[in-house]
Amino acid sequence: MKRPHVLASAAVSVDGFLDDASPRRLVLSGPADLDRVDAERAGVDAILVGAGTVRADDPRLLVRDADRRAERVAKGLGPSPLRVVLSSRALDPAARVLTVGRDLADTLVLGGAPEEVLGELAGHGVLRLMVEGGAAVHREFLAAGLVDELQLAVAPRLVGDGPRFTGAPATAHLVETRPVGPDVLLRYRFGDADARWLAEACSLAERCPPSRSAFSVGCVVVAADGTVLATGHSRRDDVLDHAEEVALRDLDRDDPRLPGATMYTSLEPCGQRASRPVTCTQHILDARIGRVVMAWREPPLFVGTPSGAARLEAAGVEVVECPDYAELARRPNQHR
Ligand SMILES: NC(=O)c1ccc[n+]([C@@H]2O[C@H](COP(=O)([O-])OP(=O)(O)OC[C@H]3O[C@@H](n4cnc5c(N)ncnc54)[C@H](OP(=O)(O)O)[C@@H]3O)[C@@H](O)[C@H]2O)c1
Numbered sequence: 001m002k003r004p005h006v007l008a009s010a011a012v013s014v015d016g017f018l019d020d021a022s023p024r025r026l027v028l029s030g031p032a033d034l035d036r037v038d039a040e041r042a043g044v045d046a047i048l049v050g051a052g053t054v055r056a057d058d059p060r061l062l063v064r065d066a067d068r069r070a071e072r073v074a075k076g077l078g079p080s081p082l083r084v085v086l087s088s089r090a091l092d093p094a095a096r097v098l099t100v101g102r103d104l105a106d107t108l109v110l111g112g113a114p115e116e117v118l119g120e121l122a123g124h125g126v127l128r129l130m131v132e133g134g135a136a137v138h139r140e141f142l143a144a145g146l147v148d149e150l151q152l153a154v155a156p157r158l159v160g161d162g163p164r165f166t167g168a169p170a171t172a173h174l175v176e177t178r179p180v181g182p183d184v185l186l187r188y189r190f191g192d193a194d195a196r197w198l199a200e201a202c203s204l205a206e207r208c209p210p211s212r213s214a215f216s217v218g219c220v221v222v223a224a225d226g227t228v229l230a231t232g233h234s235r236r237d238d239v240l241d242h243a244e245e246v247a248l249r250d251l252d253r254d255d256p257r258l259p260g261a262t263m264y265t266s267l268e269p270c271g272q273r274a275s276r277p278v279t280c281t282q283h284i285l286d287a288r289i290g291r292v293v294m295a296w297r298e299p300p301l302f303v304g305t306p307s308g309a310a311r312l313e314a315a316g317v318e319v320v321e322c323p324d325y326a327e328l329a330r331r332p333n334q335h336r
């Protein structure tokens with residue numbers, strides 16, 4: 001990846017506002033959604049806002065939950081992601097993003113076109129970036145086509161006037177809707193189908209319970225018409241679970257959509273396995289999945305045996321490797 005994976009996150013009113021017109025800070029999300037956002041923050045390398053948000057809301061931009069901070073430290077990360085403020089002018093030196101929690105996260109103040117900012121952040125090792133606003137920054141990143149995933153939490157209120165959530169003409173593809181307390185989370189992705197679903201598989205890999213010895217992998221099975229048939233991640237139901245096998249476990253093996261379906265997986269399906277008798281490659285063949293798209297080839301575990309991808313291809317499955325996503329797929333495995 002030449003630039004970080006960008007997750008744009010915003011809370012909006014039913015009438016599409018990010019804030020009201022008063023100088024007071026308006027918190028649109030309920031406690032459950034604020035906690036969901038905190039979990040998303042814990043899963044990225046940097047959080048970015050514009051100077052307008054710092055001036056209006058004076059956020060700290062820290063992971064609030066101490067357990068989530070401890071989990072990050074256990075993974076070898078800082079307690080809270082790098083904080084990034086976009087600004088062309090001096091910030092108030094008393095701003096909380098500069099003064100509070102300096103033991104938990106550093107703060108960078110950057111300027112320049114969004115592409116340049118992303119290039120600079122990639123240079124700092126940022127693989128996953130969360131863009132939290134405000135209105136101008138969301139518009140700028142969306143207009144530049146630099147948003148991979150958009151999470152909109154719609155709060156059950158009408159605001160009437162204030163800064164609006166806007167972008168530029170583009171088609172977003174819905175990947176999830178979820179009630180979160182009184183709010184509704186809408187998750188969208190951009191880009192072509194392979195890019196969207198492979199990125200989604202890489203995001204699912206971030207949900208795996210930690211393990212020192214096993215890979216963290218995410219997997220999505222999508223029908224030819226774009227319907228998500230199943231998702232999975234490593235250790236989802238049991239400590240020995242592989243992502244592909246849990247996704248396939250949820251499927252009806254007689255589903256006529258399977259031969260036309262694509263499995264997106266962050267790691268090459270295993271072709272040899274010590275933990276259970278049936279490999280993921282065999283599960284895929286048994287399910288008659290027609291196509292497999294993967295981000296990262298499995299480092300060889302048993303020398304001299306054909307890889308999972310080679311076995312799938314030999315059996316007539318179309319296998320596509322997208323090395324642009326390999327770094328993103330490796331991210332949850334860096335400290336294995
Ligand atoms: N509901 C939500 O989820 C949510 C989240 C965040 C914010 N908000 C709301 O959004 C509002 C703030 O939005 P906003 O549009 O006024 O401000 P903003 O988008 O937070 O920040 C805009 C400012 O960021 C700087 N900036 C942006 N792009 C830049 C670039 N490429 N290079 C250098 N500097 C750049 C500029 O600051 P300089 O003036 O320094 O040049 C610009 O004026 C507030 O009302 C806040 O409450 C809502």
Ligand SMILES: [Zn+2]
Pocket residue numbers: 242243244245269270273279280281
């Ligand atoms: Zn496997």
